[in-house]
Amino acid sequence: MSPVFVGRGTETGLLTGALRRAENGDPQAVLIGGEAGVGKTRLVEEFLAAAGSDTVVTALGGCLEIGAEGLPYAPLAAALRRLRRRLGPELDRAAAGMEGHLARLFPDFGEADGEPNDEFGRARLFDHASRLFERLGTGRTVVLAVEDLHWSDRSTRELLAYLIRTLQGTRLLILATYRTDDLHRRHPLRPFLAELDRLRTVQRLELDRFDQREVAAQLAGILGTATPDRELVDRIHRRSEGNALFVEELATSHQQGCSAGMTDSLRDMLLVRVEALPDDTQRVLRAAAEGGSYVEHGLLAAVLGEGDSTIGTALGEDRLIEALRTAVGANILRPDTDGEGYRFRHALVREAVSDDLLPGERYRINRSFATAVEREPALVCGEGRPARLANYWYHAHHPAKALPSALDAARAARRRNAFAEQLRMLERALELWDEVSEDVLATTLRPYDWADTYPPCACAAGEHDESCDRLQLVDVLAEATVAARRAGDRERGLSLAKRALKLVDEGRAPVRAAWFRLQRARILGHLNRAGGVEEIQYAHRLVAHLGPSAIQAEVLAQDAAHGMLRTPDRQLIATAERAVEIARQVGADSVEQHARITLASLYSDFGDPEGGLAMLADAVERSRPLGLDLHTRGLNNLASLLLLHGRSEEAVEVARRGLEVADRAGLLGNTGAILTGNLAEALIAVGRPYEAAATLTAWTSVPGAEWYHEFLDRLRGELALMRGELDAAATHWASARTAAGREDQPQHVLPTAQLGVQLAARRGRPAEAREILFDALDSTGAEGKEALLLPLLAVAAGAEADSRGLPAADLGRPVVLERIAAAAARLDPRVPLHRGWSHLLAGELARAEGRPSAGHWDDAVDTLRPTGLPYPLALALLRAAEAQVAAGHRESAAALLREAAGAAARRGDTGLGRDVAHLAVRAGLALEPAAPRPRPAVAADPVESLGLTRRERDVLRLLALGRTNRQIAEELYISPKTASVHVSNILAKLEVGGRGEAAALAHRLRLFPDTEPAATGR
Template sequence: MLSAVEQMSVSPVFVGRGSELAALDSALRRVGNGQPQALLIGGDAGVGKTRLLEEFLCKADAEGTVAMLGHCLEVGAEGLPYAPLATALRRLHRARRSELACAADGLEGHLARVLPEFGETDQEPNDEYSRARLFENLARLFERLSADRPLVLAIEDLHWSDRSTRELLGYLISTLHRARVLIIATYRTDDLHRRHPLRPFLAELERQRTVHRLELDRFGRPEVAAQLAGILGTDTPDPQLVDRILRRSEGNPFFVEELAASCTDGCYAGLSDSLRDILLVRVEALPEETQRVVRIAAEGGSRVEHELLAAVLDDSEDELLDALRTAVGANVLQPDKDGEGYRFRHALAREAVSDDLLPGERTRINRRYAAALEADPTLVRGDERPARLANYWYHAHAPARALPTALDAARAARRRNAFAEQLSLLERAIELWDEVDAEVLATTLRPHDWAETYPPCCCDPGACDPACERLRLVDVLAEALVAARRSGDRERGLSLAKRALKLTDEAENPLRAAWFRMNRARMLGHLNRNGTTEELGHALRLVEGRPPSAVQADVFALAAGQAMLYTPTGDDLARAERAVAIARQVGATGVELHARMTLGSLYAEFGEPERGIAELRAAVEAARGMPVPDLLTRGLNNLASMLANEGRLAEAVTLAREGLAVAGDLGMLRNTGAILAGNLAESLLLLGRVEEAAEVLAGWESDLRTEAFDPFLNRLRGELALRRGDLAAARELLRVCQATTDRRDQPQHLIPTAKLAVDLAGRGGQPLLAREALFAVLDGEIGRRDFRLLPLLARGAAVEADSRGLPAADRERPAVLARIAERLAAQRPVAPLHEGWALLAEAELARAGARDTPAHWAAAVERLRSTGLPYPLVLALHGAGGAAAATGEREAAAELLREAAELAERLGDRWLRGELDRLLHRLGANRGAPEGARAEPSEPEGPAAFHLTPRETDVLRLLTEGRTNRQIAEELFISPKTASVHVSNILAKLEVSGRGEAAALAHRLRLFPPSAPARAAVVGA
């Protein structure tokens, strides 16, 4: 695609930049080997970024690489989204139409939002997830384009980029893990002031290992001499000329060319050292008529179409062509490679010409551009027209025209899912609002003409004020609020809602006020701030007792949905039912389906799981026919989660996989893919399909789309590490997980994280840490009846049972067991899995109090066996085997423990498998022996089984009593150093990592049984 490469340099010789070009070549080679790369090329204006990119793209194109080049436009920061992507794709469309069409097959409706040449846009709404779907489908397009050979996407002038372009670029860099794509972006370093939006963006990108940054330095004397030699056509330029130009240009290659051109024209003196004067010398040497054309072209934008320029100038065609030919011949203007217009040879030259305009002159020129474009909208491309017209009227200082065109441009930006640019344009409209006469507003702006996301009238049905037919500032604030929420700028959204509420009389417009309160609640929740409950409560009071409306149904549904995630009550269940009924009555289908999904989850919470599953299934089926993708993915995710919680894990796996496929097809992986992957991995882990679960988690290991669900995925990775016996890795993952979790988090995340902490502490011989994790939940605001507590209570009781005899843990144990028993008694399990967990918790409580019998464990085993799930059945079998051994039923114990060992193997739990092997060994039973077989112990039991010497046995006994090395030394009349050596030997022989774990193992295996008869110890998993 050589046509895509802009030939913008005067010098025929490419000077210097050898190391930078080598870096680009190296990056392209890595891309060819399947390692996507991104290079950020920075430097001062005129330092040679474009020339370097030009040389590289020419070389890459000659080698068969697909090259795409796009430019950011200065208008982009004010509402022209995705401009460089649109330019790059348009050029690719012209050069490789069939190849692009093949890659875009099935994605055309989404991609048309960036490039209209793809046809009609899809009919999906512009909702919170539409931008994510667009990004996902663009990433898929680049993956297809780079399937057979490397692809280079180059974007120039990133310092002018709009926010949507930056976010898309960041998304592509962070998610194209396997595509052979090289992304290159250039930007001016001297334009990056402290508050420039590109600065934090670059800093964030540099955190990724595939991103590299190149900074171009200015030329030294050898490079300037070589550049001048090429420009002047001589082997040895005059040394004095080299020195003079080096001094004045300060090594900037563009200034070198400008100064060389001046010298060639005989202008050796009189040049000012100021940048603007250097840049204007070439323009001021042009004929007056050509200068006029150049000045008007400068206000047209980074690129100006020939037909538009002709309409603005209103000159004869011959006169215009003569002036343009002169400007092009002087290398001030250059024909745009798209063949439609002109651009300045360098952006610095355009800026200098524009800055040299008089204030009134600039206003007049912009007014002429706006008038010409309004008279003939075909003068520019349709996708650019709204933003450019709004920009011209704004700089023409014509508020009455700038305001409606800003609203039109905002609507166009919304259609392209460019919500940040939509917000910017709406804020411009808000800024202009007071400058426009009220009569003009009343006659030219109507809410139904442009507002799609916010109901223009929130009055009670049947009581609409005629004033609602006139667009008001509060309507624009509402649309801006939605744009802020969708663009992720929730702080701005909160301030917009606050301003709108000041303009809204709650007594006259309660539904409008409720709508703003509801949106404030949503944004506060996303920001994890206090105030969500208060805002929702206020909204509920405003809609209560009013006639049915979509706003009322939405408020009820949101309130019920928020409660569902924490501690729902019967009132919340009733509220969800009302939301469904009202939404159905007023025809708000999307609100109805969201409310039905919430209602299904609440039915399960309140003891009717089958009814809840049926409700959710029906809502999912209805969502399949709706053009609202987040409805279907939410339904599939919630249904998979509910089935997993009920123990129907095979069904949950199928639904989670379907959800991931749907999310991928709809471009929703950025939003819901991570939580669907987490639910899938969790179900696979519980089923014992460990390698599949590990593969799912590994697929999201380096993905940056998962920020909101990092604690969830890290907790699952911690459980996987725990299974594999890597306690250090599990502790680190738990630490990272807990760093982003607090006591206000949702129970569905908080409780499993606490269970992982309890399991880790128990296996590490740290019962006090296990208690701390348990109490952090029990002391919180978790509902007294929450089936998710059952596994946590069971594991907390197991750690208490395992640590019996440890002095530090024994003191508070009665109170701890009472807390667990009291919380367990409050549960009302209805599903077989929940009943099994409750019976297991009761058995562990009995063991912790030294009063368990085989009957306790048999009840748990029977109930859990009916679920067909290896976990927690393995825990019940483990306990049952220990109980049978304690009563002397060695053969029954061996059979139970062998079954448990097989399940532990299936679950991939190496630590538990080792514990079971030790118990089998103490029974004298080979884990692989036939059923009923028995073997006599071949080695001694107790401490001798671990080959501990008598002295090490004495040390271990004192260690289990919590003694320090100094106390052990005093007791045994040895030195503390000798005691330390014995402790180290003991840890090695027991194959444990610390004193606490050694003590816990000794207690679990009853290596030092008390003098009174007691049952054999049972290890907890």
């Protein structure tokens, strides 16, 4: 290798600039691509060497090629191991309180915690890894470099993407290298790179080949001469085409006197130096090539250096050391920086050596590695051992050993929440299954440790045989189906479940058949495809005649939950009640609480709103010890139900609690979107639009789930409409309508239609409002949906009333009003908010028919005023004022208009405020009341007058002291993300532009006297 680092000035400048931005708290990521041998590794090594300082710590990890699969999180584990050597106890302090979670990523932290390895486990792991780097980036800049991303496993890629997307204000620079010539059309790295390309903090850097001048400089360094022979430079540049590795290979061959004998084949070029080495060294290299990208010295010694070997006579320790020394001296191998093993200097060399092996030779070498690892497991690090052993036996063509080792590797991957890698190992086991005899299957395979409700025995009640006591093919298919669902490979999950159902005898194993049907229903639901209902119904028929079981309870619970969301019906109450009863009978606690959460919503929808709320609150508390994913589902449903009942202040607090629980558990990526939507919707309802907007804006920095984008788009559209930004509102509404139509759930379809009707009415498009209304009514039922349907019908009737006198609109109005009245007749409002909307609807229908009645508006105002909700109260007040003006009651009309103006202003609704102002102008009424008589001043807490919560008051106090988000989080024992959301809410409530303005306002108002600087004398 050239001792002189050649060229790359532009690339080094780009990396240096990224480091400077990272040092200023703006985390960066640079993806360095190039063909094999172009110099990616050298660039990274030189940059890391130059970047390291007292304030910059660097860590390097490489992705490993282990057969066809990568090792989950290998580069991150290697980087953390290097950080531990550099930082020592500082790394442990940064991981304090998270060791049990992070042990799945870096086993040196100790034993993993006992949390379930479910689909939310990976989210928790990612969240805690993010927090670890946040803490490490306090007081220093961390440079994390990952090599050979083209070999990365899916879990590593997703964790890197999570860090890149979520870490804000952290002094972190992520570097990653990958081979561009390895990225075939379907390579999994392609969509990963394309997704990251859209992020502001990510840069792509493609390394070009050297030009002739740079090749000359490289040769000068290698040959130790200032001016290498021009003819030699021309020849090597032409044959290498500027590839730095090839230049090195050709230069070395020239020094050894064999430059004329090269072929154009890359493999031959790389093998020529290997074949020139002593026999012992070649033998070591052939073994090391099959050992993987990295092979431990102890493992090599066990295979080659000690005792008898299946691949030839043992070398002995001295000959092995000498052979390794020769390989390192020839720059074929290099000692790993950990000092425990060896890597090929370039992966292409290892590939060439491996490709040159004869089939039988390859089998024997892999068998020797597998035997050595089985005999002495400590030869391979714990986290990599199962995958390594599985690959050795697989490439040794020993199915009887490869199958159980693949299953062990799948178990290990699941424990680390690496579900994609678990799936690949399980699919390997499925591939090998038919190659293993029944006797071997019966004696070597141990039962799988099932995490879900999969039944451990295939027999119906009262039947049992010996086959139930060992692992069967259908069991592997079951675990692979779950792994595919959790890994997000839902199409594969569907096909695996379909294959399993062909093997299951429904008559003999109805419970297992029902279990697979449930899996298909869940996956179809995630894919927004039809067929989920049919799968649940089929499963129901299979288990209906059987005794109670967890599967039977889950079938009923899913049936009720699915129906509640899509086709609500009173009969679902009996289904959910039966699910609760069976789950309680068989001790399936999680299934019971899932069913009770559904049942509570059904009670609320069909006649017992208070009883439903009480049951839901109880289910939320009982779910707390059963799993954070279940608990967050309960909190989410409770916040939603409180909001639908008009108890929006309570909904705000519950939604905040749900977000905090999800944040602590690392579940924001799964449930954060809907919890954020519930919080924003509740804030809009209580008249805090600035906080709602800040909440939605804060969520854009968090990687969301695949679901509920239409929910957030609809809320953004509502806020835009309230601000009078009709074009922005239309854009958000169109996006929300498209997604809501795919999901076909009333909870999304009806509110989205309401926004569309309001927008069309504001734009003076009554025909469009009617079309939106009819589409919504045609696609959803009315029963049990008073909270969602009454507001839609009321605003649609109001749009008809506003369009009276337009010939085109007058023509079709009777049909529209008849359709609205028919839908309203099927509703049964039971809570004040719903009754208030019902009075509003009656008034709007009368107004649209040309027979307005003040009684409807008075009833609406009286019913809605106690709810404290600015909308629809402002609308009712406006209509009541119109009636009072028409009746000549000017004073009462003025009072109603002033109240309506205040409610519209609190809601931030410019359109409604403008309607109030126009009526006041037309009626000649003053919106400002007469000046009141002076009253004695009453001392009040200035902080309370700003509408800040107790936690926001604590955050503002620290903000006034100049604390950063991270410092605020540490002092208040919350996460930096939660602190950031609180700061955003404070800025919105104070209506200031930044942290400095907020602190200045706090000092100016003397909100916290203890934060004021002490007076000083001259």
